[in-house]
Amino acid sequence: MPNYTVWTFHGEEIPSTSTTAEKRLASGSNTIVHTSEIDQFAYMQEMVDNALRHHAEEADDSHDEEPPNETTQRFYNLLTEANLPVFEGSSESKLSVCIRLMAGKSNWNVPIQVVDFYTKLMLDLTPPNNFMPKNYYQAKKCVSKLGLDVKKIDCCVNGCMLFYDNDSGKNDALLVECKFCGSP
Template sequence: MLAFVNQPIYEEATKSKLLVAIRLLAARTNWHAPEKCLEYFIQMLVDVAPKNNYIPKNYYEAKKLASKLGLKAEKIDCCMDGCMLYYKEDKDLTECKFCHSPRYLPPKVGKVRYKNIPVKRMFYLPIIPRLQRLYASMETVRQMGWHHKNKNNSTDLRHPCDGEAWKHFDHVYPDFASEPRNIRLGLCSNGFTPYVQASTNSYSCWPVIVTPYNLPLEMCMTKPYFFLTCLILGPHNPTTIVDVYLQPLIDDLKLLWDCGVLTYDISTEQNFILRAGLMWTINDFPAYGMLSGWGIKGKLACLHCMKDTKAFQLDNGVKPSWFDCHQRLLPADHPFRKSKRRFTRNKTKFDRPRYFLKGDQIWKFIHNFPKATNGSLSNMPGYGQLHHWFKRSIF
């Protein structure tokens, strides 16, 4: 593989064979160029280049060369209703073990089918090889330690590494923080409709993107470092069963956290054990509820206030309102506590700020709750009155 990286397309050329192949594939992706169009331009490049050139002769050769990078996409069959993935020990099943729906489409009458066609499929792009590639390039390996070398002692927040969450994480897991090359990750997910103009039927597609935060801000917030890991195809919103589709990603994240993977660092020319930790998720409120397992409808929608919510219903309204519920979050001696004009008129609030539960306290409450990966979910005792947990999140 290294020979292709350094092999010029012809003598005294500055571009390598691999670079040309990748740019050809990028042209097809970015501008939706047909395969025949690429074949035409490839042939034109071959004709104008010197005779003894190493330009890929066709689209297939370029694709085959790029595949040697090892960054493949896995196609995983799914249950039609999202009950399960045909994954790991279930990969050979022909029907869903929960709802018993078939895995494959039935063959058409009078036609011979040489390959089974799955009813539904998702795509998983393994995150581990792409994180390892960050240490295989001299351009990125120098920047992966930026968060450690550029610590900020002031109160200015320039980068997530200056925030309280990052510092708290380092304090709780000093063994992880002692190796600057370990990667801090953020996960983002949301749905969109890709066929707005093409069809009147609703269709929801959910990408799951992982971002490394070791890099400086001008790099980690750019497109090359938004790693698409899962692509959950519709037609329906995954809602409460999104955990089913996240299983391959979570398995890789657990491996990176618990054991780590052997990785080559090109700057030191040595191997090391690369670990990674998921710091947070970034999403809107509905997706927040889907990932956390807390229902976001009704009076108990606030995950911080929980059962101690101050939500109320307006006289002429149907939906609950949280107007002025944030006043009690202020410190007890804050001057706004006494204000009778800035919040609810002619009222003051001196009750204590809400005590936010810690992770171990939440886990103690929900550790016996069902998981979406174990089949259909049902409301747990106390749902709607004492809590809004509808599942135990895969996170």
């Protein structure tokens, strides 16, 4: 169709000039096909391909990456330290042990003294040169350095609702009964 705009950004494909010419010859039509848009697009596509190829080659040749800023580097250092194996040959990292200790405390509402008791037991069972947390405080400190703070939120015994406050005006933290079923 003469003067038809090909909508490439809507999924249409640009017909090749040879296909258009073949169609014109096959149909016996004497309509003039305007290929200037197609030629311009092909030229532009070639320029973009060349630029990307040149940029990719430069990226391969030079390894000049911008170093992370101070905050990011501090986070990477903490993450590296936290992901060290607890002891040589262990499949668990310091971070995973700390998170599991805190999850156990939270899931079963275990007192801090119990967590401290079990960390001492684990320290006694592991080789002397280890990265185990010595107590609950150290486990919490390790996890919180990475920005993973712990916040306890109570819930209804039947699972109907959570008792918490938030920024959008929900102030249910001080409630003692469920709004839905009346249970504690």
